[in-house]
Amino acid sequence: MAVLITGGAGYIGSHMVWELLDCGEDVVVVDNLASGFEWAVAPEATFYRGDVADSRLVRHVIATHGIDAIIHFAGSVVVPDSVARPLAYYENNTCKSRALIESAVEGGVRHFIFSSTAAVYAAGGIEPLDEDALVAPQTPYGMSKLMVEQILCDVAVAHPLDYAALRYFNVAGADPKGRAGQSTAGATHLVKVVCEAALGKRSHVDIFGTDYDTSDGTGVRDFIHVSDLVRVHRLALQHLRAGGGSLIANCGYGHGYSVREVIESAxxxxxxxxxxxxxGRRPGDLASVIADAARARKELKWAPGFDDLDDIVESALAWEDGLSRKNSAA
Incomplete structure (x- = not known):
């Protein structure tokens, strides 16, 4: 019995690999390395370079390794980019996920955990947002993820496949042990950007929008440490294996920080x-996005361990500094 992690060479996926290995799981990774790095995959995991829509490859991996669960991270994640290139996002996020789910059903995989997003929610909702809030994505990115949630819901009715759709708010930080972090060049994550600026890798930081109805005029986001996020996934896997049934759950802390507060922390x-x-504001950006994560706390018995902006930024800075040293030595 093993777990297949798609996108396991990327930012969140590489942390997920370590989380499961630390708990004694057998882990297999499929990643096309479009934005990930093979060196980021823990050596104890089995790695296949390939695309999740390659049904022949995925079926081989499922059969060879006895995969009972898939945790699906692979996809495109830049919200403004999705506005400019909607067809690419529907292809990479929706169509390829549909192909992966079909391979899972054909291979007899019982559990599927999906990397969804808070971008599925409608603009202007009452915060904090719970899972019953109105879903009305404002961008192709959000819609591409919501479509996969619906596919999973329908498939779970027709086939013996249960699922967890985990809606991320803003993921940040790095493994406290220094084993993984955000390494993608040109990444748009705010914490990554400010850490690069603090280390002289960027000439400046742009604030997109200073006239929002927030305490300082800049956007407010619910930042969740990546280590807490992958723990939610592990607990969701335990929940599904124990027969707890399919669920949708938010992943956040229930409070936020503004862009200016992140800058000052760095x-x-x-x-x-x-x-x-x-x-100016970017297309698709909202003034504030805050999670109600009561369901994850109750149903999955999840408790955050890194709920502090300075801790998140400090771990990200340490990782970024390590990347600088690694690149200098190369």
Missing amino acids: RKISGRDFPVREA
């Missing part, structure tokens, strides 16, 4: 200043 922890430029 300045404080690094002891370095860096230029900040103010720009």
Whole structure:
């Protein structure tokens, strides 16, 4: 019995690999390395370079390794990019996920955990957002994820496959043991961007929108440490294996920080200043997005371990600094 992690060479996926290995699971990774790195995959995991829509490859992996569960991270994640390239997002996120789910059903996989997003929710909802809030994605990215949730819901009725759709808010930080972190060049995650600026890898940080109805005019997000996020996935896997049934759950802390607060945290922890430029709002961005994660806490018995902005930024800075040293030595 083993777990297949798609996108396991990427940011969140590589942390998931370590989380499961630490708990004694057998782990197999499929990643096409479009944005991930083979070196980021823990050596104890079995790695296949390939696409999740390659049904022949996926069926081989399922049969060879006795896969009982799939945790699906592979996909495109940049919200403004999805507005500019909607067809690419529907292909990569929706169509390829549908192909993967079909391979799972044909291979007899019983459990499927899906990397969804808070971008499925309607704009202007009452915060914090719970799982019963109105879903009305404002971007192709959000819609591409919601479509996969619906596919899973329908498939679970017709086939012996249960699922967990985990709706992420804003994922940040790095493994406290220094084994994994956000390594993608040109990544748009705010914490990654400010850490790069603090270390001189970027000339400045852009603030997109300073006129939101928030405490300081900048967007507010519910940042969740990546280590807490992957723990939710592991607990969801336990829940499904124990017969707990399919579920949808938010992944966040229930409170947020503004863009300016993240910038100031990075300045404080690094002891370095860096230029900040103010720009207009980006398409698809909302003023504030905060989670109600009561379901994950209750149903999965999840309790956060890294619920502090400075801890999140400090771990991300440590990882970014390590990348600088690694690249200098290469």
